[in-house]
Amino acid sequence: MSKTTLKIQDITMQFGGITAIDNLSFEVKEGQIYGLIGPNGAGKTTIFNIITGNYQPTKGDIIFQDKTITGTKPNLVVQKGIARTFQNIRLFKSMSVLDNILIGFHNRSHYSYLEAIFRLPRYFTQEKKIKAEAMAILDEFSLTEFVNHKATDLSYGNQRKVEIARAIATKPSLLLLDEPAAGMNPSETEDLSTIIHKIKKDFNLSILLIEHDMKFVNNMCDLVTVLDYGEKIFDGKPADAIVDEKVITAYLGDFTHA
Amino acid sequence: MDFSTFLQQLVNGISLGSMYALIAIGYTMVYGTLRLINFAHGDIMMVGAFFVYLASSMGLPFPLAVLAGITGSVLVGIMTDKIAYKPLREAPKISLLITAIGISFFLENLFNVLFGGVPKAFPAPEYLTTSFKLGEVILPLMVIVIPIVTVLILGGVLWVLYKTKYGMAIRALAFDIPTVKLMGVNADYIISIVFGLGSALAAVGGIFYAISYPSIDPLMGIIVGLKAFAAAVLGGIGSVTGAVLGGFILGFTEIFVVAMFPDLGGYKDAFAFFFLIFVLLLRPTGIMGEDLDRGRF
Numbered sequence: 001m002s003k004t005t006l007k008i009q010d011i012t013m014q015f016g017g018i019t020a021i022d023n024l025s026f027e028v029k030e031g032q033i034y035g036l037i038g039p040n041g042a043g044k045t046t047i048f049n050i051i052t053g054n055y056q057p058t059k060g061d062i063i064f065q066d067k068t069i070t071g072t073k074p075n076l077v078v079q080k081g082i083a084r085t086f087q088n089i090r091l092f093k094s095m096s097v098l099d100n101i102l103i104g105f106h107n108r109s110h111y112s113y114l115e116a117i118f119r120l121p122r123y124f125t126q127e128k129k130i131k132a133e134a135m136a137i138l139d140e141f142s143l144t145e146f147v148n149h150k151a152t153d154l155s156y157g158n159q160r161k162v163e164i165a166r167a168i169a170t171k172p173s174l175l176l177l178d179e180p181a182a183g184m185n186p187s188e189t190e191d192l193s194t195i196i197h198k199i200k201k202d203f204n205l206s207i208l209l210i211e212h213d214m215k216f217v218n219n220m221c222d223l224v225t226v227l228d229y230g231e232k233i234f235d236g237k238p239a240d241a242i243v244d245e246k247v248i249t250a251y252l253g254d255f256t257h258a
Numbered sequence: 259m260d261f262s263t264f265l266q267q268l269v270n271g272i273s274l275g276s277m278y279a280l281i282a283i284g285y286t287m288v289y290g291t292l293r294l295i296n297f298a299h300g301d302i303m304m305v306g307a308f309f310v311y312l313a314s315s316m317g318l319p320f321p322l323a324v325l326a327g328i329t330g331s332v333l334v335g336i337m338t339d340k341i342a343y344k345p346l347r348e349a350p351k352i353s354l355l356i357t358a359i360g361i362s363f364f365l366e367n368l369f370n371v372l373f374g375g376v377p378k379a380f381p382a383p384e385y386l387t388t389s390f391k392l393g394e395v396i397l398p399l400m401v402i403v404i405p406i407v408t409v410l411i412l413g414g415v416l417w418v419l420y421k422t423k424y425g426m427a428i429r430a431l432a433f434d435i436p437t438v439k440l441m442g443v444n445a446d447y448i449i450s451i452v453f454g455l456g457s458a459l460a461a462v463g464g465i466f467y468a469i470s471y472p473s474i475d476p477l478m479g480i481i482v483g484l485k486a487f488a489a490a491v492l493g494g495i496g497s498v499t500g501a502v503l504g505g506f507i508l509g510f511t512e513i514f515v516v517a518m519f520p521d522l523g524g525y526k527d528a529f530a531f532f533f534l535i536f537v538l539l540l541r542p543t544g545i546m547g548e549d550l551d552r553g554r555f
Contacts, residue, residue, distance in 0.1 A: 052440060078442035092433045102423070103430050107442045109423050113451070116422040117414075123422075170442050 002030045004066075005174050005206040006051070006082075011060035013046055013230075020046045021057070022230045028174070033200065033207045035217045035238060038227035039250065044210040045087060046230075048176050051208075052084055053077045064174065079107055083172035085163045087179045087210075091151040097162055098147045101137060104169025105130040134169060140202060141165045141195060157188040161195065168203055175199075177209040181216050193219055214242060226250070262394035267517045268510075273401040273470065275509025276408035280463035281486035282493065282501035283415060284456025290496040291431045291452050294354045298338055298361035299460055300483010304476060306331035306461025307380065307468040308369055314381040323381070328461045334365075335457025336450050344446065347435075362483075369476035377475040380468040387469065404466050411459060412502055419498065424451055432496070481527060485512075488534045494547025503545055508533070 006028040013021040021043045028034040036044050049055045051062055053074040061070045069077060083104075092100050109126045116123050138144050141161045146154055151162060160180060167175060180196070181189045193216065200207055211217050217224060218238045226234035226241055228250040234241050241247050281303055288296045309330035313323035338361050346354050389398045419425035427448045430438045439445050467482060468474050485508060493504025511533050516523045538544070 054436065074436070074439040075442050075444050078440055084440060086437070090434055090437045092430045092437075095429060095433075099426060099429070103426055103438070103441045103443070106423050106427055111423075113422075113424055116418070116424065127421075166441070 004028070005030045005032075005064070006208065007061075007063040008047070008051075009061045009063060011047070011050060011062070012058045013043070013050060013055065014058045020230050021050075021227075023060075024225075024227070024230070024232055025060075026225045026232070026235065028206055028208050030206055031200075031204075032222045033196070033209065033220050035221035035224035036208060036210045036227065037212070037214075037217060037224055037241070041229075042227040043230040044227060045178060048084060048178055048210070051077070051082060051176065078170050078172075081171070081173040082176065083167035083170045083174075084176035085160075085167050085178055085180065087182065089156075089159050089163055091159060091163055091166070093152045094150050096148050097138070097143060097151055097154065098131075098134060100151050100162055100166050101134040101169050102130060104166045105134065108171060137165050137168055140168075140199060157184055157191070160184065160192070164195075164199070168199060171203075173205065175205050175207045177207060177211075179210050179212065181211060181213050189213065189216055196220065214238075218242070263517065265395050267513050269395070269397060269401045271510035271513040272506070273404045273509070274513055275506035276404045277463045277466050277470075277482070277505075278486045278489045278508050279408055279502040279505025280411065280459045280466070281483065282490040282505045283412075283498055284460045285487050285490040286493070286495050286498055286501040287428070287452050287456050289490070291428060291449060292343070292354070293351055294343065294358060295487070295495075296456075297355070297358040297483070297487075298365060299456065300479035300486065301362050301365040302331050302335050302338075302457045302479070303460040303464030303467070303482060304369065304474070304479035305334050305365060306457075306464040307474045307478070308373060308476075309461075310465055310468070311373075311378060311381060311474060320381070320383045320386075324465060327465060328458050331457045331461035331464075332454045335453045335460075339449060339453045344449075366476050366480070373476065375476060377473040380472045380474050382469040382472055387472070398470075400466065400469050404470075407462070407466075408502075411462065412498075415455070415459070415498060418455070424448065428452055485527070485530055488531060491544055492534055492537055494544030497544075497546040500544055500546030507545075 004027050008024055008026050011021055011024045012019065024047070036047065038044055046055065050057050053072050053076070056071050061068050063069070064080060064082060069080060072080070092103065109130045111123045111126045135144070135147070138147060141164070143158065143161060143165065146158065151159060154162065164177070164180065181192055184192060196207065199205060209220070221238050223236065224234070224238045224241050225232055226247050233246045233250055234244050281299065284299050284302070285296060288294055288299070306327045310323045310327035313326035314320060318326060342357050342361050343354060346357060386399060386403070389396050419428060427438060427443045428451070431445060431448060435445055464479070467478070486505065489504035489508045490501045491504070492507060493500030493502065508530055512526050512530050515529045516526050522529070
């Protein structure tokens with residue numbers, strides 16, 4: 001089996017007296033699409049916030065490419081190669097689509113403010129290089145025609161795509177997607193699955209995603225972990241998750257009444 | 259008012275407006291990124307003028323003293339952020355605002371203790387204080403220099419904001435600081451750049467002010483700072499071009515009120531704020547201001 005990209009090791013997260021995550025462990029291997037599912041409030045987004053350094057876990061470690069990154073500041077986590085998107089879109093609204101992508105290149109355009117002020121050659125070559133790269137990413141998402149549109153003017157589905165493109169711009173090896181298909185209609189969801197598979201291949205990514213749409217998860221994920229009230233209740237193939245009794249009671253329980 | 263007086267007042271207005279504009283840019287940029295009205299900003303302008311005074315009393319030639327003055331205010335500006343504002347990033351905005359007022363008092367009194375409250379003659383070199391005559395109009399050289407420098411600086415600021423990765427990050431910070439961090443941007447570093455840039459412009463404004471009204475004292479930043487703030491609000495706080503526009507409008511209004519109604523000269527400050535209230539009644543977001551959700555720069 002291939003190398004481990006991300007290892008969640010005995011993570012516990014408490015907010016005051018509430019245990020949001022209870023002793024959770026799982027591993028994402030290189031090149032995998034890994035699903036994290038569970039009912040609302042199960043602690044999925046909390047895990048993302050711990051990985052990206054927004055929260056410091058009460059106990060346990062996050063190991064990324066064999067190095068412990070627990071408690072690393074968000075901007076440094078990104079520089080190590082982890083990028084994320086959000087459950088509710090958080091684009092820089094009235095900036096252009098291109099500018100939104102270019103922000104992701106901040107650490108990859110190598111010029112100092114002195115070189116920028118005096119407009120030395122490196123400023124121009126670097127700006128030109130990242131602009132070309134940004135255009136290539138937008139092309140990958142078929143967003144080229146919207147380059148100069150304000151982010152807010154795009155359709156919901158396209159805004160989701162811009163958010164993923166912006167994450168790709170930071171050149172991650174691990175991409176965290178927080179409910180990428182939320183609020184999309186079936187054809188947009190299908191389009192999204194195609195794109196995710198494509199970028200995974202083209203940019204050599206491992207992907208960890210949170211999702212509610214079981215059909216989407218079944219379609220996308222190699223493995224899933226199911227959380228309920230911060231505890232892991234299932235680990236394995238998505239097809240098996242759907243028939244697992246514990247998962248059905250916790251998460252798909254409604255189906256018996258439907 | 260005859261034509262030559264009109265011209266005379268026009269250039270005076272441009273020159274005063276430029277000074278307000280330079281200081282207003284700092285207010286508007288800090289507000290754009292941190293949602294903080296940095297009331298200590300007017301005092302940074304005073305700090306700049308005093309550093310020039312200090313450097314040239316130590317024997318530095320004027321151009322070097324100006325450089326020292328700008329560097330000094332940049333450092334003071336960045337330090338106020340690091341020491342006073344940074345620990346309050348997650349705190350309610352009102353705590354930040356009160357802290358800013360505190361910093362303002364602190365700087366005024368610090369310089370009062372260090373240099374005394376008696377106004378000091380500003381060591382402007384003679385080649386900058388000359389005037390020349392154009393037809394009927396007498397033009398002090400500074401009246402020409404100030405607007406030119408202001409326009410160049412404005413161009414520079416806009417270029418940084420729209421054409422460099424630093425500006426990109428500054429504009430993005432206005433929307434969502436945590437997300438900017440998740441793009442791998444060191445947000446605190448960018449915020450320091452904002453304070454540094456704003457303070458440098460305030461220092462330039464302060465130096466211009468000190469050359470034009472050739473005395474300085476530790477409280478000189480208060481009323482000029484307040485008017486620059488009014489200019490920023492008038493132009494739509496958060497917008498750099500708005501701040502410059504607001505600065506010019508305020509400068510013109512002030513000069514022309516005094517020119518047209520010399521009896522009311524004593525009310526010129528009151529008139530500036532009256533004008534501000536009037537504009538805000540008609541357009542609460544200022545001239546270039548957009549609603550809070552939209553872009554800032």
